Amino acid sequence: MFKKALPFLLVSSLFFGFFSPATSMAEEDYEIPTYYETNKLLTEAALAKNIPPEIAKTLAYQESGWNQFKDGQPYVAPDGGIGIMQVTNDDRFDENLLKTDIKYNINAGLQKLDEKFRGVDGKLPTLNNNDRDILESWYFAILAYNGRVEENSPLKLTTDGSRNAEAYQEKFFKLMNDSFYIGMDIHPIPFDFKPEDFEYSGEPDHLLIFKKDHYEIPEHLLHKTEHKFTQNDILLSADSANFREAPTSLSKSLKDLPSGEREAVRVLDTSFVYDQSNKYGLADDKMRFRQYVWYKVEMQDGRTAYTASSDLTHLGKRLYGKTRYDTAVSISQEGWKDGADAVVLAYGGDFPDALAGTPLAYQLDAPMLLTGVSSLPDSTKAEIKRLTPKAAYILGGTGAISKNVETELKQLGITEINRLGGKTRFETANEIAMHMPNKGDKAVLAYGRNFPDALAIAPYAAKNGYPILLTETNTIPAETANILNDFSQTLVAGGYGVISDNAIANLNTVRFRGADRFGTNADIVRKLDMGSEQAFVATGYNFADALTGAVLAAKKNSHLLLTPPTVIKDPIKTTILEKNYDHFQFLGGKSVVGVENELGKMIKEIDYEK
Structure with a gap:
């Protein structure tokens, strides 16, 4: 049954005694919770039900002004709504408890709201991926909480299709923005409503009928709950x-x-x-x-x-630890919270054998962890125990990672150990490429004597199944040249100073280059789309954090941006503005990638209308 919304001024006036309860428990006076206590009760109940507390608290305010009791008696509105959440017409709930127990009333109201969101009593339109933490995702559930009736249509019941500011859910989000969360700029909700999205049943029920079942809104226009920020x-x-x-x-x-x-x-x-x-x-x-x-x-x-x-x-978020080994663990914990069937191990002291490892790790859905030559660091051991993998892939020969590490892996319960290594870094890259389960029709060619260009393109290569192969400046090693013949095109990461035109003269190539490593990184990011509004940021002067983070970046459909420790180079800055990045994962501690304040200042410069 439709429960008519109280006008905003009337709801606000509940605090000042303009209403008296329609019914009461008469003889007993009930202690009225403080606003501090009510805030705590609403917040904790909402989080327990995976509902944004902003939604729960605004709903309770719009329904009752946060009043479970009035003048010591249970608050019952003239339309029969009971208590803080104004629960009514539901035989599943004990009426006496709804009146006398604020926790019970809150949980009943939030249960009903959750059921609306999940479509238990009828499917509602969804927003993007229907993320429960996004406040706008609850728009239609809020509408349904009050009633799927014509007067709650998002558009006025006229042919001009103008926004219906008097709809319950519209007043709800205006209240949230203007009174509870000043400055969020959450109203009006940026849904692209059209008159043909809705039908109206007319007499006698005056029901609202949804003709469109899904809406897409750019992520940067949406708001996430502010009650789930976490450490770092x-x-x-x-x-x-x-x-x-x-x-x-x-x-x-x-x-x-x-x-x-x-x-x-x-x-x-x-x-x-x-x-x-x-x-x-x-x-x-x-x-x-x-x-x-x-x-x-x-x-x-x-x-x-x-x-x-x-x-x-x-x-x-900053993903970091005291050492590069610990940072790799932090990255693994962020991307593989529920464990992994495999891990990829790379030598933490140098980059050559690991440069080609990102596409393989991505296809295995395996985090890349770092090890010493002869033993696993304690933090790496602990992370492998947490992940409980069945298989491990070691990148490089026994000169880089000794057989003793294999023994330690077996002691940790890993039954399948694969070593991918050759006599040179070029052979190791080839070996890794040959073990990729799925390969695309293109390959990436990067300079094998340094790391920036290979790591800058690694997330894109991984996402598309392109193996990363290595070369000298003026000559492609014969074994690498043979493999390249199997691909229709080669993506060359780096300028003429690192890979000459002569070296690639016989290949069908597309080159990505800049004046330096940051310029090349920017060229890669600008021209190779990953489709995400977030990027990963790592130092451009060391390989370890970018190496282990590149796999997670690929998993998140994100590019990797390289930077000096304290300043963003102009090519990267321009790219951030062009790509409209507004979220970043910082790989490593503040001493190695401390550009978050500069990035924050840049966010307001982004023109989302481009």
Whole structure:
């Protein structure tokens, strides 16, 4: 049965006593939870049901003004809606508990909302991949929570097809933007609605009928929940944000950014904390909009501070460890959370044998981990135990990775060990290529005496099944030349100084080049599309982090960007703006890839209308 929405002004007035309950439990007075307690209850219940807390808290506010009780009695609206979530007309729930138990009422309301989202009582239109963490994904579930009726049509019931600002879900997102999450710019929702998307049943039910079942919206226009940031996430502050000593705006300010300035910060703790303004003597009636949470972060100057979730935008994540071996483990844990059937092992002290390994690792869905010559580092061992792989692929001969490592792998329970190595780096690359389960019609040719060009093109090569083969500057080794004859085209990574025209004269080639390694990287990224709005960032002066991260980049359909430690080179900067990248995975610690603040400042320069 359709439950009519309360107008926004009336909902807000619940705080000030303009309504009295339609019914009451009469004899017993119930303790009214504080706004702090209600915020906590709504947040934790929403997270338990995998619903964005922003959605749950705004819904509860629009329904009841966060009132489970009124004047000590259960709040029951004139239309029969009960309590904070205004649950009504559902025999599955105990009416007495709906009236007297706020936790029960919240869970009942969120259960109903979740069922709407999942289409339990009728399929609703979906958005993109229907990511539950995206706030806009809940648009139609919010509509259905109030009722699939004509007055909740996203468009006015006229031929002009203008937006219906009075629809329940439209007022919901306006409330979220204007009152709860000021500055999110979440309203109006950027759905491309057309009159033909909807039909109306008319008398007697006045039902809304969906004729279109899916909408696609560019990712950069969407908003993700701000309650799921995790340790080592890189977040971009709001313009002129304040950083506080404690999780409340009433505490001492440690830094106030000037107008027009934003700062990239790193999340330090694994979870958020609730606003503590109540501990600073703030009256409860002034707490009702302080339902955001706070994160402990590391600022650019190295100091720690607290900042409100409503001031933060997700920029990316830093994957790093104390050593290159630990960083490889961090990358593995990010990309292979549930384990892997295989691992690829490369020598952590030098790059030659591993340059060609990314396409193989990608096809095996295997993380690339680093090892020493004669033994596995402790962190690598621990990660292999976590992954529980059945097979391992060792890149390189016994001179690079000894047989003792094979013994250690067997002790870790790996039953299948494959060593892919030749007398030279060129032979090793060929051997790796021959073991790729699936090969495309093209191959990549890169200079074998340095790493940047091969790693810059590695994610694209891996994604497309193109083996990476190595060459000298003026001569392609004979064994490599023979393999290249099997491919219709060769993608040459690097300029004339690293691979001469004479060397590739007999091949059908496409060359990617720039004035230096960063220019070549930029040329590769600009011309070879991966389809993602995020990129991986690694130092261009060492191979290890880019090597192990390239496999994860391929898995995420992302390019790899190389950079000096503290500044982004102009070709890469131009490419970021052209490709509209707005999320980044930072491979390695701040000392080797500390450009997050510069990237954050660039985000606002991106023109999404190009």
